[in-house]
Amino acid sequence: MRWTLKPKPDSETVSQLASKLGVEKPIASLLVQRGIETFDEAKKFFRPSLEDLHDPYLMKDMDLAIDRIEKAIENGENIMVFGDYDVDGTTSVALLSSFLKSFYPNVATYIPDRYEEGYGVSYKGIDFAADNDITLIIALDCGIKAIDKVAYASEKGVDFIICDHHRPGNEIPKAVAVLDPKRDDCEYPYKELCGCGVGFKLMQAWAIKQEYPLDTLLPYLDLVATAIGADIVPITGENRVLAYHGLHVINTAPRVGFQAILDQVKKETLTITDVVFILAPRINAAGRMKHGLHAVNLLVEDDVETAKQFAAEIESYNSDRKNADKTITVEALAQIEDLEEKERFTTVVYQENWHKGVIGIVASRLIETYYRPTLVFTKSGEKLAASARSVKGFDVYDALEACSEHIEQFGGHKYAAGLTLHESEYENFKRKFEEVVAATIEKHMLVPEVSIDTELNLVDITPKFYRILKQFAPHGPGNMSPVFLTQNLKDSGFGKCVGADDLHLKCKVKQGNSALSIDAIGFNLGPKCNLITNAQIFKAAYSIDENEWNGxxxxxxxxxxxSD
Structure with a gap:
């Protein structure tokens, strides 16, 4: 583990902000590090307002999209809302379909089968639309590279509106409208929306055109917040506004489907972390183990008893997902050992019967053991399919692009991607990917990093300090939970290893000669227990949270x- 301390912000700026806000300097320092230097900027950060959302018509083609939807409704056309099978895709479909159905009945939904159709816009989906007299498809969280499929749909008299957030290729599909803030020719001010976020901007544009009050869209933000958390997009700018209000909806007036899940897990108040680890895996499990439409059905269901049945089914899928994930991870680790590939710059593993629905999770698990760019392959029809995951700082999408001669199709982001290739190209690809990563990755990226915001003394950790610190949430990329460094620590004498196999570390720490002490827990730090024995002095990198025990x-x- 390597520790990096973020650069100290300008002391004068910190002092002025601390004075204006009436907060301690460590709080002001955290704000300045996040680009917040004035009272007004701090107010927007701590109290995100829907009024701070950008004008959706700044997004290229938004006017064309709204005009086409208006035309469809005027002509009584059938509309299909199409989305990917992951959380971002299924929440997007639930979001836009339920919104459209609130004022127009002729709306169908479609999620491609992960195993029969694969990722993104599918010919089968287009054929379904044509066969059912559907003349407009709105594709969410996919479509930006569907050049041939959009052309195929056009030949069948089916128009497309694309709402995507993935990187475009050199060519944009010839759809009626292509909404993607990452388009080179799109001047929309915020580039980090998820697919569900782009869908929400379409809804916002419709609301403006129809003169709906903006707060009529509030109940839909629980879906947007879930997608933001699950898709690991930055929680900055507009995403912070959407996540902040979406979490409020989840915690005060959750939709029936979410409540059915929460009733099963006995959780009352959710943070964005809870959304990522409680809601998202269950929604994802439907598409991973069965079909993404099961998730959409749960998310749009209004009947409590029916929602409970759907939630129980999805809980079963999630249990199956956990078992498959665990088994495949063990097998993949064994393969790395057997092939003597521990010392490589990359992990690339393959077995034809691995469950396609969990290979992305397995890739993330493998990085916990071998910290390096990782791909997990399985057989998918006549081809091989893989999920790629990367390490902090390394762009796996760019690395895949450099291997494109061996790849049939790929897409994704800096840290997560998917691809397919012909089985005959597997070894060539594996060799090329290793060469590309070895030549381009900086060696320090192969060591897990603890990024520390600022140094702090234990005496600074007061109830008031923590009350303000809690308001930095929701956390995520671009606004991670603050990490502090405190030096000159020692255990009060009762530190010990806890948990199965003494895996974790529990202690009560003091700093210097101060009598003040505070509890500390270190998950997976049991092997470092020797650093705190016999009143040894050590330093710690940590975040601060609340511990509830016996009320x-x-x-x-x-x-x-x-560290010592």
Whole structure:
């Protein structure tokens, strides 16, 4: 584990902001690090307002999209809302279909089968539309590279509106409208929306055109917040506004489907982290293990008893997903050992019977053991399909682009991507990918990093400090939960290893000669227990959270790492 301390922000700017806000300097320092330097900027950060959302008509083709939807409704056309089978895709379909159905009945939904159709816009989906007199498809979280498929649809008299957030290729599909903030010719101010976020902007544009009050869109933001968390997009700018209000909806007036899930897991108040680890895996499990439409059906269901049945089914899929994930991870780790590939710059593993629905999760699991860009392949029809995951700082999408001679199709982001190739190209691709990564990755990227915001003394950790710190949420890329460094620590004498196999570290720490002590827990830090024995001095990198025990709530340090 390597520790990096973020550069200290300008001290004068920090002092002025601390004075204006009436907060301690460590809080002001955290704000300045996040680009917040004035009272007004801090107000927007701590109290995100829907009024801060950008004009949706700044997005290229938005006017064309709205005009086409208006025309479809005027002519009584059938509309199909099409989306990917992951969380971003299924929430997008639930979002836009339920919104359209609130004022127009002729709306169908379609999620491609992960195994029969694969990722993105499918010929089968287009044929379904043509066969059912559907003349407009709105594709969400996919479509930006569907050049041939959009042309095929056009030949069948089916128009497309694309709402995507993935990187475009050199050519844009000839759809009626292509909404994607990452288009080179799109001047929309915020580029980091997820697919569901782009769908929401389409709804916002419709609301403006129809003169709906903006707050009529509030109930839909629980879906947008879930997609933001699951798709690991930056929680900055517009995404922060959408996630902030979406979490409020989840915690105060959740839709029936979400409530059915929450009733099963016995969780009352959710953070964005809870959304990522509780809601998202269950929604994802439908598309991974069965079919994404099961998730959409749950998310749009209004009947409580029916939603409970859907949630129970999805809980079963999630249990199956966990078992498959665990089994395949063990097999993949064994393959790395057997092939003597521990010392490579990359992990590339393949077995033809691995479940396609969990290979992305397995790739993330493998990075926990071998910290490097990772691909997990399985057989998919006549071809091989893979999920790619990367490490901090390394663009796996660019690396795949450099291997494109061996790839049939790929798409994704900097840290996560998917691809297909012919089985005959597997070894060639594996060799080329290793060469590309070895030549381009910086060696420090192969060591997990603890990124520290600022140094802090234990005496600074007061209830008031933590109350303000909590308002930095929701956390995510671009606004991670603050990590602090404290030096000159020692255990009060009761530190010990806890958990199965003594895997975790629990202690109560003091700093210097101060009598003040605070509880600390370090998950997976059991092997470092020797660093705190015999009153040894050590330093710690940690975040701060609340620990509830027997009805009492106290602050504790959540240790990221310790060092002598």
């Amino acid at each position: 009492n709530i106290s602050l504790q340090l959540k240790l990221k790492d310790i």
